Amino acid sequence: MKPSRGTPDFLLLFLTLGMVGFGIVMIFSASFTISYWNMGSRWFFTQRQLIWAGLGMFLMLFTMNIPFKYYKKHFLLILVVSFILLLSVFIPGLGIKLNGSRSWIGLGSFTIQPAEFAKLGLIIYLAALISKKQEKMKDFKKGLMPCIIVTLIFFILIALQPDYGTALILATTAGIMIVVGGARLKHIFYIILIGIAVIPFIIFSADYRISRFTSYLEPWSDPYGSGYQLIQSLIALGNGGILGTGFGKGIQKFFYLPYPQSDFIFSVIGEELGFIGVTIFILIYLSLLWRVLIISLRSNNSFGTLIGVGFVSLFAVQAFINIGGVTGTIPITGVTLPFVSAGGSSLIVSMTAIGIILSLSRENNKSTQ
Template identity: 35%
Template sequence: MTAASSASRSVGQVTSVVSAVREVAGGLLSRPLASYHLVLSLAGTLTLIGLVMILSASSVEGYSKEGSAYGLFTTQLVFAVMGVAVFAVTLWLPVRVFRRLAAVMITVTTILLVLVLIPHIGIESNGARRWFNIAGLSVQPSELVKVALCVWGAHVLAARRRENASLKELLIPLLPVAVIICVLIILEPNLSTTITIAIIVGALLWFAGLPIKVFTTFALVGGVLAVLLSFMAGYRSQRVLSFLGHIDDPQGAGYQARQAGYALANGGVFGEGLGQSRAKWNYLPNAHNDFIFAIIGEELGLLGALMVVGLFCLLAYVGFRIASRSVDPFLRLLTSTITVLIVAQAFINIGYVIGVLPVTGIQLPLVSAGGTSALTVLAMLGLMANAARHEPEAVAALSVGRRTGLARWLRPPAPVPYRPARVPAQRGRSSRGPDRRREQGQ
């Protein structure tokens, strides 16, 4: 009886703690600006974690190659500062500005994809021509086009929204433009970014209401094309065959994946300690980039790795929460697509590091080294934060009270409530008139 009563008290205590946590979490999430503050917190936390881990993972390789343990970290820090500035810009600008600039953004970034393929303009490294060298910094246009495609695709599909929209209206011009972008990226070559472009297009079409049969067909075709492209280059096919177990060469195609597994195993539950990784001593190639999650697991242990996974799960929750609460179809499509893109990249990266997916080269957003990638992800999170400020409750809260003094200049302008067109279902000539322009101007 004593043991039973003790167990009963323990269960009661756990239940009360869970109830208290739920009550506190519910109270915090019920606040009008909860989504906005969560996006800010997640963006800052992931950026800081990325900078700390890049400094740790790249210090040995940087010192051995360039004589400085801080070279790559300094570059990443510069891009992070630039990313914070871009985050602020995307947060400040009204939604109507992004919709007006959507066509310009996709056009300029597509032209950059063409220019990077031209010798003496684009920089070639390790057999790929993907970068521009601007003021000593490497800029990757295939990362910039992700933001442009998210904004432009959401703008096009939101402008054509209606329950009985035809298949042609959903696919054109989104699909042809996406195919052009994918072809240009494949020519670099860069299969991993091509996969992310496909994720963007798939998310846009899914949330725009593409029929499930058509969506499944496109997904199957895309999967077949990805498999074919993976076997077009020797190193890609070796990665896939090694993952499938057809190549058992510890020093060959499976070397990185094997070393990543060793690093995770060495970390155990609590890790070796920050900066104490052994894998980064030239045992694990690209430890600061594609396989930085292995260094996190080695230095911070299972608990640190689960913390990073939890942050991306929380980001997924917040992103879909913002999308579900948005009344503007453009913001709903944009936020959903950005959420799927960032979270999918994160879990593809984590998947191949822990060995459940073949190695693709997709980076861990904001955590892996990659200046342009960090810049674009922060831009996307800025757009997400902007959408959070346009939730109806947030709009009502931010419209109350006048800002004076320094707060007037530091805070973003108050969001404008969304006003739908009076006849949103019409697709005739009148739907392109003043009502449509007024809706797109919000």
């Protein structure tokens, strides 16, 4: 009997589409004022997100229909493409500098952020390498060293843009995968110590990062400067209360809150939907992550499990950094909320990652005919 591929996990598919749809609705609410003021159309950011969502849907369905074994077979090719994309931001005429960071490449109005695709490439690479080495992961030179070297190269290339928020997400995700992959806790402990020693250097190596850190500790010390973003975000969340002001009725998006459609969209959600709405949103988001984890744990090979762990870690860490920043729990780093914030590269990569997990679910559900 010839084995056939099974059906995809429809619960994960519906959760993903629901999250993306919710994001589009909230982007319209958050951006229609600044969109009209800057672009002459209330729908500018919403239309762009719809286009990116359509492309993300295509890539999700495309990757879902690629047999899962091919991701492990071509992991080096995927890594090399990710590496070339990261290097391309430094090429004059191709790399684009926005808001002080050279993090984009593009031609005309079409731009992509290679660091987002690097997350995908590194997760697939680490999953393939760790699953191949298995017990060698306990050996520092033969198992752990190759993982650390590639992760460090990607981290440095992203930090040089500079984009320390994305670099931190990538490094943390890689660290979780390495721990789950069986590395010795002693080796992990030493790596964490080195990371802790590097953090002060990163913070104090640039004036704007020092300002972000001090504003995190005491935003009211500079309410119209470094503390402005956090203060406006906290005001938005405070305005929301328990039930929220109602969809579309938030105040802070009217030129008070910076980047309400992207970095601070969670603040808009909190203001308009309130504590109850935010709680429901987080529970649905956690359900999506839990479903990805369940699918990966059902895999009959370590590569599938590690892919799922990598994607869950990526989405969870990035969401924590975004929500933690806008709520004042941690310093603001300027990263997007996966599936929800405006941004083409982030949405495409997130939906592509779900497509890969859906391919894994089809592999888990295959039956003989």
